[in-house]
Amino acid sequence: MYDLHRLRLLRELKHRGTLAAVATALSYAPSSVSQQLSQLESEVGVPLLEPVGRRVRLTEQAEILVAHTEAVLERLERAEADIAASLTDLTGTLRVASFQTAALTLVPAALGLLRERHPRLRVHVTQREPERALPALSARDFDLVLAEEYPGDPNARPAGLEQEDLLDDPLRLALPRPSDGPDTVGPTAVLRSLAKHPWVMEPDGTAARHWAMTLCRNAGFEPDVRFESTDVLLHLRLVEQGHAAAVLPDLVWGGRLPSVPVRQLPRGQRSRRVFTVVRRGGSRHPAVLACRDALRRAVVLGADRV
Template structure:
């Protein structure tokens, strides 16, 4: 049995999009044409590859296995095309970067602007990707570089065939409203057990981190307000509605008249910001990595 690379690509795109209609838009096909190709692929394999739900489509167990292999196949094909262009002295001039919002805010703008000056003819693009997503997009070549993170207590995502390297260690600080009873530079989690906390919803990385710290300290913490937006979290803290763990990289512009920043002395938690890319990245990707490291160094110096 020989798999058709075109149909494999369609399966991967549909799995990434979570929707046949969205994948059809991206590939410039009609949804019915994509459905027909997927049906042919399922018939060839003799098994269902996608489950249709009210929210869209998700791969079956067999489908997920084929998607994982398909991502690697597509990535290799794209890498082969880039190598041929380089051999013909046509340097690849495309770079797709995926990043989560807070890294995009503090690390990316200066680095992308510098890269654009260095490669004025390059086609640069940016996509929002919330961790732990994005690894499959790098494997398939839809993304050339991914900025992602890992909080304490959150399992590391396997990344066979990819390089993952640390860009920044971003300490998590305790944000307290001005007027809070604790005033020492370092505070202990046990001293904050009776406070109302502000964090992400269950399953979000910052909430998992907070829960992990609480379990380690044998504490139960009460999360009164749930949001993934750190800017809103700081506003809620400033309004006296609770306390929060906030990455140090986002604290440069915090209103110190309303919010005080403290170290969590007994745990010293930090999130790790990483870069993920395919092995043997082209010059465009290597240069962006170097520029992102400059941004990270400047951020460390500023904080």
Template sequence: MIDLRRLHVLRAVAHYGTVTAAANALHFTPSAASQQIRQLARDLGVDLLEPQGRGVRLTPAAQSLLAHADAIQARWEQAELDLRADHGAPSGLLRACGFPVAVSVLLAPVAARLRTRHPRLSVRIQEAGVPESFDLLFEGEIDLAVVEATPHNPPLGDVRFDQQPLLDDPFDLVVPEDHPLAARERVDLAEAAHEDWIAPVPESPCRPHVLSACGAAGFTPDVVHHALDWNVTAHLVAHRLGVALIPRLAQLTPHLPVTRVCCTGNPHRKLLTCTRGGGAQRPAVAAALRELRELAPTTVV
């Protein structure tokens, strides 16, 4: 009989990439995590880890086992749902997370709607970046996340997560209000090729979108300033330090002397909802997903 707790340690090593990182996430010591995997290997009669440089990697047998382990986790989610189903109104605790714009524009109003429509349901929201959101889902710390689609996300076919499209968030060119392009209804980004640019910091999931949009317009932007927060970016634009691409969902400080201009080609980022595999059918999660899908089309104008 496989010990599911040991199997979860193996899943964590695959998710986080090292035994040490997995142990930290699970609040184990590295030696305790390694011992769990060694015992699982003895139970199964196969090697699950093999040396690689100064570390270890999963063996082909471990990779094969993981495919079954992820399916078992999804079935367990469904089993819990079946056991607790009472066909009543959503109730209990719903834990959600998202990056700052998602929390402000989507999750906060959805939580308010759920509180009104389902008084027995309690919602807890946590701000989290995209990689952290997947970690929190994997660890069972949250039930629902709103994330950006990035090249570093788990593939859509990863059965550990159920990722579904929510909305496309267009990027606008943001310029000082007296800039020659400010009077335009729509602009080709190539017309801003010779401007100084303000771009997201290198670790931001939006940076590749900005650089790709400029690349599609035929140029590499001359990035002279970097910012993490969209309002910081807008203040830099307001002081005529450059132009920027800013998602339409980002709510900027009112009365800044800047203008948003629509871009030809519709550069945008995709927002997704994400739950654990099998978790989207939980009444509380399903209610939140319905509210998100109802609200999302009204947020981008």
């Protein structure tokens, strides 16, 4: 029988890409990881890694082993959930990753609800954008991820992960000054009126940036992006002081009235989908169920404050 610990190291290598990354993530020496994988090769009787420049990649047989390892780990995760469900008190640690606006608004409210109902559950929260958080979820660095998806720009859905919708978060054009035209001017015309104005957007490579650039290009102009940041509160501050235009989600207001003039976006572009993601097999864990329930109730509490 193959050694499960060594199989997990092989799986980690697939998800993390390098022996050094595996060693760092698991607090091992790189030489120890290499030695364990060499022993696994001896157990299996075929090469599992092949050199590609200074890196290595998995052979076809290694990919087969990783697929079976995923199935074993999923079953073990279900066993862990069943054991936790058999207990009367919810304990342990739940590791959550969240993008910024959800971390600012939904997560604190959910934490308060969890503290009331499950005081012995320890929740560890990391702010991380979905582009990085979802691969980390697959690698078992987190137990639950709060993620976002922009209209017309669906995320890749990695195998082994399960999604559950949380809310549709409206997106609005935030104006650095009151609109010159009447409120009856259409959304596309208002968008075009900012063609020569500086913009603030998230950095290249993010889903938010790709969507915002496409939004402007569909309106007929290339935006002058002078400010780049993943900090949406910085976006808001730049708009408030008249330095930039932006597209801001309603979550940024935290139930308060907008502090800058806002206008609707063109049809089909007016909200992003916010959802939670867990590994398949972990969705029945009582801590995950409790967190998802608390987040749903946080959404309702936020809506009641509006």
